[in-house]
Amino acid sequence: EDQVTQSPEALRLQEGExxxxxxxxxxxxxxxxxxxxxxxxxxxxxLFTLYSAGEEKEKERxxxxxxxxxxxxxxxxxxxxxxxxxxCAANNAGNMLTFGGGTRLMVKP
Amino acid sequence: DGGITQSPKYLFxxxxxxxxxxCEQNLxxxxxxxxxxxxxxxxxxIxxxxxxxxxxxxxxxxxYSVSREKxxxxxxxxxxxxxxxxxxxxxxxxxxxLQPQHFGDGTRLSIL
Numbered sequence: 001e002d003q004v005t006q007s008p009e010a011l012r013l014q015e016g017e018x019x020x021x022x023x024x025x026x027x028x029x030x031x032x033x034x035x036x037x038x039x040x041x042x043x044x045x046x047l048f049t050l051y052s053a054g055e056e057k058e059k060e061r062x063x064x065x066x067x068x069x070x071x072x073x074x075x076x077x078x079x080x081x082x083x084x085x086x087x088c089a090a091n092n093a094g095n096m097l098t099f100g101g102g103t104r105l106m107v108k109p
Numbered sequence: 110d111g112g113i114t115q116s117p118k119y120l121f122x123x124x125x126x127x128x129x130x131x132c133e134q135n136l137x138x139x140x141x142x143x144x145x146x147x148x149x150x151x152x153x154x155i156x157x158x159x160x161x162x163x164x165x166x167x168x169x170x171x172x173y174s175v176s177r178e179k180x181x182x183x184x185x186x187x188x189x190x191x192x193x194x195x196x197x198x199x200x201x202x203x204x205x206x207l208q209p210q211h212f213g214d215g216t217r218l219s220i221l
Contacts, residue, residue, distance in 0.1 A: 004151070009149075031207055032207050034209060034210075036212075041214075041215070041217075042214050042215070043113075043115075043199050043201075043212030043213050043214045043215050044152075044199070044212050045212075046209040046210070046211060049207075049209060051207075087151065087152070089151075089152075091207060096154060096157070096167075097152075097154070097210065098151075099151035099152040099153075100151050101149065101150055101151045102149075102151060
């Protein structure tokens with residue numbers, strides 16, 4: 001059974017304190033790994049797609065990386081507006097996604 | 110602006126009642142999806158449709174039904190058979206295989 005696990009469940013950072021979020025996956029034949037940002041009461045907003053081990057993508061203070069077993073979302077010098085829940089999802093067949101439980105990030109000024 | 114519109118934002122259901130959640134997209138996407146999100150949990154797939162007049166069950170389809178009569182619309186009915194319907198429901202669409210799914214802003218369903 002496909003499984004995606006995110007850690008930690010919650011993360012508190014001071015503004016400017018860099019850190020990483022982890023997404024471990026057990027998926028037969030991974031075809032793509034997606035990262036989303038979700039604000040309270042809103043739908044997830046697409047951030048990145050990674051297709052193969054070694055791939056990296058960047059957007060402002062965020063960088064996503066992928067290995068054969070996990071993906072990391074690195075947040076450099078975060079700001080309070082980066083506070084949100086970050087979701088990862090794995091695609092192994094068709095366009096069906098298996099989502100992790102998310103990491104709730106809180107950045108204090 | 111192109112996007113996905115879900116309505117209503119909040120919905121209340123009485124015992125034994127069926128309710129229908131609306132999802133409309135103007136992105137010209139072929140594929141559409143319905144997910145359920147419970148507090149502290151990831152999204153779980155209820156139903157999906159890759160083309161008009163065709164849809165498949167996801168992981169938790171029991172107690173739900175859908176239709177796809179138009180490309181733009183994918184309504185979800187929560188039937189009285191769904192015994193624990195309180196959740197945040199999200200609709201998404203995608204242009205095709207391995208392309209990102211884009212989400213609406215959800216409908217929160219509660220039981221009276």
